[in-house]
Amino acid sequence: MSRLKDKVAIVTGGAGGIGAASAQRFVEEGARVLMVDRDEAALARAAAQIGAAASSFVADVSDERQVDAYTQAAVERYGGLDVVLLNAGTFGVLSSIEDYSVQAWDRVVAVNLRGAWLGLRAAIPHLRRRGGGSIIVTSSIQGFSAFPNSSPYTCTKHAVVGMMRNAALELARDNIRVNTVHPGLTDTDMMGYLHRTAAPGAPQAAMDAFAKTAPMRRYAQPREIANMMLFLASDEASYCSGACYVVDGALTASWAPTPD
Numbered sequence: 001m002s003r004l005k006d007k008v009a010i011v012t013g014g015a016g017g018i019g020a021a022s023a024q025r026f027v028e029e030g031a032r033v034l035m036v037d038r039d040e041a042a043l044a045r046a047a048a049q050i051g052a053a054a055s056s057f058v059a060d061v062s063d064e065r066q067v068d069a070y071t072q073a074a075v076e077r078y079g080g081l082d083v084v085l086l087n088a089g090t091f092g093v094l095s096s097i098e099d100y101s102v103q104a105w106d107r108v109v110a111v112n113l114r115g116a117w118l119g120l121r122a123a124i125p126h127l128r129r130r131g132g133g134s135i136i137v138t139s140s141i142q143g144f145s146a147f148p149n150s151s152p153y154t155c156t157k158h159a160v161v162g163m164m165r166n167a168a169l170e171l172a173r174d175n176i177r178v179n180t181v182h183p184g185l186t187d188t189d190m191m192g193y194l195h196r197t198a199a200p201g202a203p204q205a206a207m208d209a210f211a212k213t214a215p216m217r218r219y220a221q222p223r224e225i226a227n228m229m230l231f232l233a234s235d236e237a238s239y240c241s242g243a244c245y246v247v248d249g250a251l252t253a254s255w256a257p258t259p260d
């Protein structure tokens with residue numbers, strides 16, 4: 001109940017999925033949380049569901065001024081900042097490299113990479129003022145490997161690993177820990193988009209087919225990813241920095257689907 005007692009956290013991409021589940025876990029363990037998303041209606045619903053220890057801030061994480069504004073808002077509302085979960089992300093469109101438009105490429109990079117870098121940069125002075133803190137970036141199993149027709153997603157999820165490592169080195173002596181979390185197949189709206197696009201009219205069949213590729217034969221629930229976020233946010237992870245934490249039900253342990 002008190003693994004994050006007296007801590008203040010920011011969670012971007014908080015309107016649903018992994019972000020909302022993480023905000024919920026942080027609050028259950030005593031934190032106050034600023035939830036950030038560009039989807040105003042869904043964000044308001046998610047924050048209301050969590051209750052008084054959470055509040056919302058509508059922002060586009062790819063925009064420098066909006067990132068500085070949400071960071072400042074957390075400090076003003078709650079008196080400081082200890083934990084930042086940079087989780088907002090977009091999959092982009094399903095398209096081959098040849099057909100990917102520059103505009104669509106730029107958007108994925110702006111959200112997944114620049115957005116995470118801006119959030120990390122803005123948080124540093126505030127975490128330093130508290131004598132340390134934890135920054136967590138949501139990468140993906142596509143931070144290690146690829147899935148066809150999603151090249152900017154793969155590139156950005158690899159790139160945040162490099163960003164995390166650089167930050168971990170630069171901030172170690174400030175007691176600011178920086179890590180990435182790499183979820184596997186997780187039951188959220190983002191996968192819903194993939195199911196609808198990969199199999200129009202039969203999204204459940206697409207989900208079942210993806211689930212079969214996983215050794216556990218199922219998707220993760222967002223809370224199962226949030227539990228890793230909580231660990232890294234908490235003081236239990238006091239010597240954990242500069243590393244990648246995979247939560248994928250053994251998916252990347254295998255080079256091919258495991259036989260039934």
Ligand SMILES: NC(=O)c1ccc[n+]([C@@H]2O[C@H](COP(=O)([O-])OP(=O)(O)OC[C@H]3O[C@@H](n4cnc5c(N)ncnc54)[C@H](O)[C@@H]3O)[C@@H](O)[C@H]2O)c1
Nearest residue numbers: 013015016017018037038060061088089140185186188190
């Ligand atoms: N679902 C999966 O299987 C899976 C697997 C690996 C990694 N991830 C990563 O987990 C993170 C969370 O995704 P999710 O699965 O919970 O999906 P989701 O679609 O429920 O959550 C993503 C959230 O990010 C928000 N967002 C997108 N662009 C934004 C922007 N520019 N500014 C502010 N908010 C923005 C969306 O509105 C949404 O609420 C993402 O970074 C995603 O890449 C998901």
